[in-house]
Amino acid sequence: MARIIGGLTTSHVPAIGGAIAKGLQGEPYWKPFFDGFLPVHRWLDDVQPDVAVVFYNDHGLNFFLDKMPTFAVGAAPEYRNADEGWGIPTLPPFRGELDLSWHVIEHLVDREFDITTCQEMLVDHAFTLPLKLFWPQGVPVTVVPICINTVQFPLPSARRCYALGQAVGEAIRSWESDKKVVVIGTGGLSHQLDGERAGFINKPFDLKFMDSLVEDPEWATQYSIHELVEKTGTQGVELLMWLATRAAVPGRVRKVHTNYHIPISNTAAGMMALESLTQAA
Amino acid sequence: MARIIGGLTTSHVPAIGGAIAKGLQGEPYWKPFFDGFLPVHRWLDDVQPDVAVVFYNDHGLNFFLDKMPTFAVGAAPEYRNADEGWGIPTLPPFRGELDLSWHVIEHLVDREFDITTCQEMLVDHAFTLPLKLFWPQGVPVTVVPICINTVQFPLPSARRCYALGQAVGEAIRSWESDKKVVVIGTGGLSHQLDGERAGFINKPFDLKFMDSLVEDPEWATQYSIHELVEKTGTQGVELLMWLATRAAVPGRVRKVHTNYHIPISNTAAGMMALESLTQAA
Amino acid sequence: MDRPPAIFGTTIFDGEQARKGYALNRMCFSFNEQANRDAFKADEEGYMRRYGVQGVQAEAIRKRDVLGLLAAGGNVYYLAKFAGILGLDVQDLGAAQTGLSKEEFKARLVRQNEQPTRLAA
């Protein structure tokens, strides 16, 4: 059976793409952010995952309001990036892990998750940039993208996203394969782009949330979506991706590295790398 | 609060569209099928519903494999029909009931159904023909379409579709409106279009299923999707729409009329009209 | 998940079939539009190339081989749109797949009325 080696979470601000393209990683504005990934690069070199299951949210590239899924699971041989409206350079396609995609889909429907299956799927900055951050030299893993709706309310509750993550974790661990899988969640932490409250950031909440993912992973499921918007901003709800990721990694974890930096663009940028301590299937 | 006056179910074979267009309702082949609707016309004249919530399955008009939802709920001001590949005449648009659409969506997400919301949605023969059959003189109701995946396996289980129907029923009955709502389910009964087993029909199962919807509505939820395909054919699984419909109509029902006729096209054509005996909200 | 036993003459359109048939199904989905149906009729080979339909799929399209199309990952709902181009209805398809004439196939459907009305316990 496949093995989950751990979970990685990070913010996914589009501006990161510009910084990478322009080689600004060492500039004072960007250095505290990019340096946070260095210990994770060493860990990834060490553990060598084969596959990444990625929880992310689409920002209006692949999905529009005419067909807006709550949960969408990719089942494509490859996933292409494309222009999101800003003309920034697109990244080369990512190789899909089709066997795992369908295994996850079978398992999720069996567990009464009413997913949308996507046999063709464009992936936006929320998917591409984190992979670029974790593997700046080129992405060595095959992927299974799982998209959670943060565009059209009502959004799935934190509790539901946690349950989704758990079910995805079960699916991975029951996949007949000797591959090593890392789970990735992208988005957050607190930020708000729209309205008179634009620029809202909640540092104490973010830090507590990051702590909770290590010791008390269900902590955030106590909050309704409305409460999460209030506490973390309209885009801060992207922490649902982190929650699903942690839920997919079973049992106890070791903190490999974490980073928290204000601001990147309008965002409190967070990053965590958690190693699974549970080796049983 | 809105009131559910009953449930209507019928087969939805494309050939019905041709028969209506050519005025063949009185021909020996078609008469036993169309005559089944006459008592229902009288009942509908009598009860005068304002809104129809329609469970149906798309056959490759609005949804393709790139974005295939398990459950999709329409939230559009109108729903257009379109060419499905056979060039048959398309029907005029259907008026949406937007307030109810969003109320249903809010309720379903709250109850952990991971629906896809569709603010634009083409509706195929499975949606249009049944409305035409129930209201040959013109459709007086506004509509909320709910599409259940029967294209890409894994399909949602009968148990899950039943739960969906129940939740939709709760949503209708908690809708702040004095409107009268009828629930419609289209598809089935036993038939199979594809493979060496094409032409498969299971009359005793169909009749038992129809009976069960009156007295023992959860009866069919004992079967897995695989068992339902075996017992009713690859397209017979469309009975999931009937099941969701009955689940949405709470409590006891009175049989207004039923009809069962073999064959229409390759299909065992069934029709049921059930009046709700539960008037409480 | 354990696979349930196969059902005679029945292909479940699961992930395995979908993976094989994507190009074919995408082409057939395009036949919802008259302009695409016309383009296919005008140049079948060019149209198939444009959609990446090749090998056994292309061969089955050329031969109008319904069972071959199903085996190659075709989904019946999309294939029905291909059948529409050919002017075939579901009973033509049924006959082709069962090796019967259309009249025989239709007669077999009518004979289903002789089935019992009660489900064996």
Place this chain on the structure above:
Amino acid sequence: MDRPPAIFGTTIFDGEQARKGYALNRMCFSFNEQANRDAFKADEEGYMRRYGVQGVQAEAIRKRDVLGLLAAGGNVYYLAKFAGILGLDVQDLGAAQTGLSKEEFKARLVRQNEQPTRLAA
């Protein structure tokens, strides 16, 4: 469902907003493509008409009025693509919506570092 209390300066993109904003959001979604961005720039009024963007929505587009676009049912993810056409980044938008200069808005973001590190119980 009971509506939870409003959050200051925050519009929840729910069904009510979505209903108002569909045409506007559909137009902004189209800006994913360079050709559409160019077409909009070449003829703003014609492009808006083509997408049925009118009334307060069209007025807010003309004025580059971000809060007006949100109030008219615009969704921030699609509006961001409109902002892209104008060459505005999210901090320009933040400044515009809060009535600050861009420098003031950026300084306010940096000041968020002074927040406590522990959540009040």
